[in-house]
Amino acid sequence: MNGEKSRRExxxxxxxxxxxxxxxxxxxxxxxxxDVKASGEKVKLLSVDGEIIxxxxxxxxxxxxMPSVSNDEIRKGIPGKKFAMVIDxxxxxxxxxxQSACNHMHNVHSEQNWIKxxxxxxxxxxxxxxxxxxxxxxDEPPCVKVCPVGATFKRQDGIVLIDSDRCIGCxxxxxxxxxxxxxxxxEEPILPEGVAEQEYNAETSVPQKRGTVGKCDFCxxxxxxxxxxxxxxxxxxxxxxxxxINEDSVTNGSETFRFSDLVKDKAGYRLLEDLGTKPSxxxxxxxxxxxxxxxxxxxxxxxxxxx
Amino acid sequence: MNNVENTKKFTPEKIISDLLxxxxxxxxxxxxxxxxxxxxxxxxxxxxxLRKGLVVTNMGDYVSWxxxxxxxxxxxxxxxxGSLITAIFRLAxxxxxxxxxxxxxxxAVSAITFAALIxxxxxxxxxxxxxxxxxxxxxxxxxxDVIVISTYFCTSLLLLYITxxxxxxxxxxxxxxxxxxxxYKLYKxxxxxxxxxxxxxxxxxxxxxxxxITIIPVAFCIHTVTSWLFATTYRPGWDSTNFGAYFVSGAxxxxxxxxVVAMYVFRKVYKLEHYxxxxxxxxxxxxxxxxxxxxxxxxxxxxxxxxxKMKKDEEAHLVGLFTGEFAxxxxxxxxxxxxxxxxxxxxxxxxxxxAMFVAGVMVVVGAWFKRYLIVxxxxxxxFLPKYDAPAKYSHYFPSWQEWAITAGSLAGVxxxxxxxxxxxxxxxxxxxxxxxxxxxxx
Numbered sequence: 001m002n003g004e005k006s007r008r009e010x011x012x013x014x015x016x017x018x019x020x021x022x023x024x025x026x027x028x029x030x031x032x033x034x035d036v037k038a039s040g041e042k043v044k045l046l047s048v049d050g051e052i053i054x055x056x057x058x059x060x061x062x063x064x065x066m067p068s069v070s071n072d073e074i075r076k077g078i079p080g081k082k083f084a085m086v087i088d089x090x091x092x093x094x095x096x097x098x099q100s101a102c103n104h105m106h107n108v109h110s111e112q113n114w115i116k117x118x119x120x121x122x123x124x125x126x127x128x129x130x131x132x133x134x135x136x137x138x139d140e141p142p143c144v145k146v147c148p149v150g151a152t153f154k155r156q157d158g159i160v161l162i163d164s165d166r167c168i169g170c171x172x173x174x175x176x177x178x179x180x181x182x183x184x185x186x187e188e189p190i191l192p193e194g195v196a197e198q199e200y201n202a203e204t205s206v207p208q209k210r211g212t213v214g215k216c217d218f219c220x221x222x223x224x225x226x227x228x229x230x231x232x233x234x235x236x237x238x239x240x241x242x243x244x245i246n247e248d249s250v251t252n253g254s255e256t257f258r259f260s261d262l263v264k265d266k267a268g269y270r271l272l273e274d275l276g277t278k279p280s281x282x283x284x285x286x287x288x289x290x291x292x293x294x295x296x297x298x299x300x301x302x303x304x305x306x307x
Numbered sequence: 308m309n310n311v312e313n314t315k316k317f318t319p320e321k322i323i324s325d326l327l328x329x330x331x332x333x334x335x336x337x338x339x340x341x342x343x344x345x346x347x348x349x350x351x352x353x354x355x356x357l358r359k360g361l362v363v364t365n366m367g368d369y370v371s372w373x374x375x376x377x378x379x380x381x382x383x384x385x386x387x388x389g390s391l392i393t394a395i396f397r398l399a400x401x402x403x404x405x406x407x408x409x410x411x412x413x414x415a416v417s418a419i420t421f422a423a424l425i426x427x428x429x430x431x432x433x434x435x436x437x438x439x440x441x442x443x444x445x446x447x448x449x450x451x452d453v454i455v456i457s458t459y460f461c462t463s464l465l466l467l468y469i470t471x472x473x474x475x476x477x478x479x480x481x482x483x484x485x486x487x488x489x490x491y492k493l494y495k496x497x498x499x500x501x502x503x504x505x506x507x508x509x510x511x512x513x514x515x516x517x518x519x520i521t522i523i524p525v526a527f528c529i530h531t532v533t534s535w536l537f538a539t540t541y542r543p544g545w546d547s548t549n550f551g552a553y554f555v556s557g558a559x560x561x562x563x564x565x566x567v568v569a570m571y572v573f574r575k576v577y578k579l580e581h582y583x584x585x586x587x588x589x590x591x592x593x594x595x596x597x598x599x600x601x602x603x604x605x606x607x608x609x610x611x612x613x614x615x616k617m618k619k620d621e622e623a624h625l626v627g628l629f630t631g632e633f634a635x636x637x638x639x640x641x642x643x644x645x646x647x648x649x650x651x652x653x654x655x656x657x658x659x660x661x662a663m664f665v666a667g668v669m670v671v672v673g674a675w676f677k678r679y680l681i682v683x684x685x686x687x688x689x690f691l692p693k694y695d696a697p698a699k700y701s702h703y704f705p706s707w708q709e710w711a712i713t714a715g716s717l718a719g720v721x722x723x724x725x726x727x728x729x730x731x732x733x734x735x736x737x738x739x740x741x742x743x744x745x746x747x748x749x
Contacts, residue, residue, distance in 0.1 A: 099695070112368065116695035133691065146539065148449035149435075149442040168438055169361070169431015172449055174371040178541045180689045183696075184371060184431065187362035210360045211431030272690060275541050 069224070071163075074202045077155025082280075083218055084158070085134065085232075086241040086250050086262060089286035092117070092130040093237065094296030099132075101234030102216070106205055107191050112183035114216040115231055119296075129286035130296050132239065134231065135160060135181045135216035136271065136279030143173035143182065152213070158245075158280050159218045161202045167212035174213060178272055179279075182215045218242075228253055237290065317581070319740045323477060326732045326739065327484060329577065339725055342718040349715015352708040353428060361431055363708045367700030369693055370686045374705045375429040377678040378713045381561070382422035382720070383456070383533045384554070384674065388562025389415025389463050390526035393470075394519035403590055405742050406583045406734045410569050412467045413733075414562070417723035419460045419529075421716045428712055448535045455528040462525055466518045469511055472501045473737035490730050530558045537681070543613075543621040544685035553605040557674065560598040564648075564670030567591050569724070571664040573733050582734050585659060592658030595666065599649045606641065624688040633684050636676055644673015 039058040047053045099115045108114060114134070121128040137160050144154050151166035152173055174182045189196075189208040196207050203220040219229035223242075227233075232240040233253055243250030243259055250259045262268065268282040317325070331339060356363045366373045392411035396404040427433050443450050475498030478485050485491055501507065534554035537545035547553070570591070574583040610628070613621045628637045648666040651657035657666065683703055687693075693701050705713070727733075 111697045113695050116691075118692055118694045120692070142541065146447050146449070148444055148447040148453075149438040150444050151438075151442075166435075166438060166442060167432065168435045170429070170449060171371040171431070172447070172536070174368065175537075175542070175686070176540045178690045180369070180691050180693075183368045184361070186364075186366070187360045213431075272541075 069201075069203060071202075074161070074220075075153055075155065075163075077157035077159060078220065078224065079156065080246060081157040081223075082245040083137070083223065084243060084245045084250065084259060085137075085218070085229075085281045086243075086257075086259065086268060086284060087132055087134075087281060088239050088241065088266075088284040089129050089131060090284060090289045091237045091239045091291075092132055092286075092296070093291035094119075094130040095236065097234045097236060098231035098240065101230045105219075105230045106214075106217075107189070107195055107207065108183075108214065109190055112185070112214065114181070114183065114214065116180075127286070128293050129289075130293070131283070132231075133179060133181065133271070134281060135218070136179050136277065136281045137218055139278035139280065140276060142176040142178065142277060146172045146176045148172070157220075159220055161217055161220070162205065162213055162215065163202050164200050164205075164209045164212040164214070167209075169211040169213070171213065178275055178277065182213050184213055185210050317743055319743075322739050322743065323481060323736055324484070325579070326582070326734050326736045327478065327481060328488075328729055328732055331729060334576070335725075335729075339722070342722045342725065345718035346715045346722060349712045349718070352711035352715070356428070356708055356712070357433075363706060365699075365704055365706040365709065367703070368696055369689060369700045370683055370703035372429070372682050372686060373703060374679060374682075374709050374713050375425055377682040378675075378716060379422050379425045379429070380533055380554075380678045380681065381675050382418045382425065382716075383529055384558035384561050384678070385565045385671075386415040386418035386422065386459070386463070386562070387526050387530055387555070387558040388566055389466070390522045391559055391562055392566060393466060394522045394526075397515070397519050398523075403587055405738045406579070406587060407566060407570060407591070408470065408738075409467070409731075409733055409735055410573065411562070411566050412463060412470070413724050413727045414565055414569060414720075415463045416460070416467055417720045417727075419456060419463060420723065421720050423456060423460070424719075425713075425716050428716075448532060448539050451532045452529075452536065455525060455532050459522070459525045459529045462518055462522045466515065466522065468497075469514050469518070470735060470738075471731060472498050472511060473503060474732050474735055476501050476503055477736050478732075493730070527555055530554045537685075541690070542685050543618075543624045543688055544681075547609060549605065549608055553609055556598065556601045556605050557677065560595070560602045560645075561671055561674035563591065563595050563598050564667045564674065567595060567663050567667030568671060571660055571667065573728065574660070577728075577733065579734065582739065588660050588663045589655070589658045592652045592663050592666075595663075595670065596649055596652035599645050599652070599670065603641075603645045603649070606645070620688075620690060624684055627684055627688070628680065633680060637680055640673045640677040640680055643669050644677055645670075648673075 037058060038056040041057040042054040043057050043060065044052055045055055094117050096117055099113050099117060102108070102115045103110060103113060106114065116133050118131040118133060119128060120131045137158055139154075139158065141152075141154050141160050143152050144160060147153075148170065149166055149168055151164075151168065152160060152162045154160050169184070171184060174184060185208050188210045191207050198207055200207060200209065201221070203217065203224070205214060205217045208214050222229055228242050228251070229240075232242045235252070238252040238254060241250035241252045241255075241257065241262070243256075245259055248259045250257055250262065262284070263282050266284040268284050270279045270282055272279075352363075364373060364375075388411045392404060393408045396408070427436060430436065439450070439453055443453075445451075475494050478494050479491075479498065485494070531551035531554065534550040538547055538550035540546065567588070570583050570587065573579060610625065614625050614629070617625070627633050648670050651662055651666045656662070687701070687703065
């Protein structure tokens with residue numbers, strides 16, 4: 001019985017250690033800090049060499065859940081990936097959960113939505129539909145072309161990001177973007193406590209800074225952890241599919257499709273294709289819809305109650 | 308030769324005493340005071356903008372470029388005149404250019420200075436301006452603009468300075484008149500080395516020729532590249548292969564208009580009727596009417612061709628200009644900025660100083676609003692509808708801070724010209740003397 005218990009302890013400790021070691025290779029998490037007093041309570045852990053060691057509990061400290069990514073790595077992108085998004089217009093009913101999740105996670109206020117949900121009608125007699133737009137993460141990004149200081153850049157994984165520590169605020173990218181996707185921080189951004197002091201990270205796009213441009217970033221911090229962008233997971237209707245073209249798969253969290261099949265079967269298209277910007281965001285036409293267009297016109301409250 | 312038919316033959320002494328810079332009169336002091344006050348208000352507004360951010364402007368995520376940028380385009384445009392009058396007229400050996408060259412050069416230098424300043428005002432992060440040099444990307448049209456505008460500034464300044472050298476010598480020589488001025492030391496510092504020897508004259512002549520030849524392509528570049536800031540985007544109203552020529556022709560028009568206004572004012576204030584004669588006005592009037600017709604031609608191209616097709620994306624933009632929100636301003640710019648001046652100037656009577664002054668003011672004012680019409684309406688008509696953004700972003704009217712800063716920059720340009728005319732002769736004394744000498748029967 002005693003052996004049983006110690007084995008469980010051993011396993012748990014081992015897991016903790018490997019996690020801790022994997023997450024912070026530079027500095028051992030067990031280095032006692034000067035102002036920390038030993039509590040006397042010991043924890044058994046598995047060392048890197050495979051030995052069981054005892055460490056005072058007070059010396060354990062939480063490590064960040066992600067290894068920090070250097071600025072150079074952020075500019076290069078995640079190797080071997082080519083991210084794409086598929087937005088299924090037949091499923092959207094203007095709930096704007098994507099928008100609120102995005103705004104919340106990036107500390108963006110509601111006047112500068114990175115995700116906009118447009119009420120579209122292509123011609124007088126054609127049907128109206130709801131069209132969420134993110135940044136298109138173009139393969140020929142007009143914004144990157146015109147940036148005079150390389151503050152906005154295209155990565156090898158297809159993502160277009162902004163370095164807010166580099167941006168000079170000339171707003172040429174905003175004039176160049178045909179998708180009106182870029183917003184400007186005209187005033188000091190209103191940020192939750194502690195966020196403003198953080199160092200800017202182009203993968204989280206947080207914190208936004210006054211006098212610089214912001215936009216949808218495809219949440220590369222999430223994809224690094226193998227998770228989906230906030231808008232994708234926030235949408236209750238599974239409108240957004242996200243994935244890697246190299247793997248040829250996209251998912252909205254509950255359904256996964258082969259990207260090429262999905263776009264082929266449902267006649268996917270991209271916005272303003274004739275401009276030659278080659279977006280990474282594909283749209284599936286609003287046919288066989290899950291909701292009536294009018295459902296999206298209703299106020300948000302009943303819609304929320306329903307879901 | 309009948310170069311200066313209206314001008315009596317003057318002795319060099321008379322010319323020098325007529326053209327030497329004069330102290331401000333009462334009017335001059337009031338004028339300078341008003342300009343300084345406007346500049347101060349502009350500076351005050353800019354300090355507010357620095358503290359609060361660009362939120363003090365009424366720009367938004369759609370109209371992300373407002374009157375700062377249209378004012379910038381205006382300054383770049385008007386500065387082109389330096390190359391027109393000085394370089395093109397010199398290379399074409401236009402004999403009556405003498406009293407106009409320095410006026411046009413100082414307009415060029417002061418306008419291009421404020422063009423650069425107003426761009427800094429428009430930046431969200433002016434303190435990062437040096438990133439343009441440390442992290443500059445040559446692919447960006449903004450970098451092209453930085454390069455050509457600084458080149459044009461240097462070339463114009465050099466041209467102004469080198470043509471000034473013999474006049475500085477004359478001013479240093481006119482000791483009894485000039486040594487009392489506080490600028491005497493400045494003259495010595497600027498031009499003491501200039502003795503006017505044959506060798507120096509030769510170098511000077513050659514430098515001016517080289518500068519005149521180089522400044523023409525640079526001048527075409529500054530405004531062509533400025534037009535490309537717009538034409539390299541996809542937006543309706545900007546997406547035009549015509550834009551470079553359209554901008555350059557408009558720039559020559561507003562520049563020539565500016566020179567007409569300036570020559571009228573200087574002639575009145577400094578009593579230069581014998582130097583800037585009615586004949587000069589007549590000649591400039593003919594040039595102005597030609598340039599106005601040229602610009603009108605490009606406008607017809609720019610609006611009639613897309614209006615004929617009325618592509619969906621262009622339609623909202625064009626209708627807004629022709630009959631919509633911007634129609635009053637649009638027709639003002641076309642009629643007052645081009646058509647009425649053309650009508651005034653095609654008649655010989657219209658090419659008299661007073662009528663020319665009115666036409667010149669019309670051209671300049673029309674041109675300022677024309678730049679506004681080029682920048683703003685396009686931004687209000689993006690490809691995707693204006694949606695999910697604050698309602699205030701769907702319209703644009705500049706805030707008082709924007710007006711104040713813009714007015715301050717315009718006043719700043721006038722202030723530089725005013726101070727320049729206070730310190731240096733606004734008409735080249737040396738060239739006027741040599742012109743008069745060559746007139747005399749030998």
